[in-house]
């Protein structure tokens with residue numbers, strides 16, 4: 001059974017059929033790319049998978065559970081986490097606190113425990129700090145734990161966003177144009193980070209990306225979207241050679 005199974009997914013905005021008859025199967029541990037020309041519907045697919053939009057057709061199964069039409073917060077609890085095209089960190093919070101926000105799904109104390117600073121509050125806080133620091137260490141961000149997130153260089157902010165998404169303990173990680181705005185060195189570093197996350201956490205990753213070096217360097221399989229529909233899908237090397245795909249990009 002695939003970890004993610006999507007069939008016949010669709011949504012319209014007014015008269016525009018932004019995504020139509022979309023389908024995709026991703027196996028556990030796969031590094032999968034969703035590509036296509038500008039405006040093809042890639043981010044809309046992410047918004048459908050994460051409950052930002054409710055599909056008018058089709059279904060989404062995650063690890064055997066039907067999550068179609070569920071709210072974003074429920075979908076996150078079911079195991080989908082995401083990063084955004086434009087980095088969305090809590091820029092005024094510290095690096096450590098950004099990761100702790102992600103951990104809140106799993107560590108709980110009542111409001112009263114928090115207000116009265118009961119012993120359980122300190123126990124949970126200590127555990128969260130330790131877990132957050134472990135994650136920061138994995139991403140080589142532990143030395144900057146007390147920095148304000150906005151003071152990190154761009155490449156590190158991207159890493160922090162991925163660390164925060166992983167803190168929610170997802171089954172599937174969605175990365176929306178992770179290399180956007182990066183220089184070639186930062187992109188190379190990011191490719192290593194994404195591969196590392198997959199290997200270390202045995203994470204399943206679906207990413208949207210325009211940078212073909214990154215796509216061909218790390219994605220095992222691709223789905224190509226064009227005008228809201230699947231143009232083709234398959235192993236990366238084959239898809240990138242497909243004349244249909246080349247034409248779709250040249251027609252941009």
Ligand SMILES: Nc1ncnc2c1ncn2[C@@H]1O[C@H](COP(=O)(O)OP(=O)(O)OP(=O)(O)O)[C@@H](O)[C@H]1O
Pocket residue numbers: 013016018036037038039040041042043044045
């Ligand atoms: N909330 C919305 N309301 C109306 N139209 C929308 C909305 N969201 C997306 N669209 C339209 O749906 C189409 C697909 O947009 P989408 O952002 O998903 O494309 P994309 O493949 O992610 O593009 P890019 O690579 O440029 O980010 C576009 O024509 C866009 O204008």
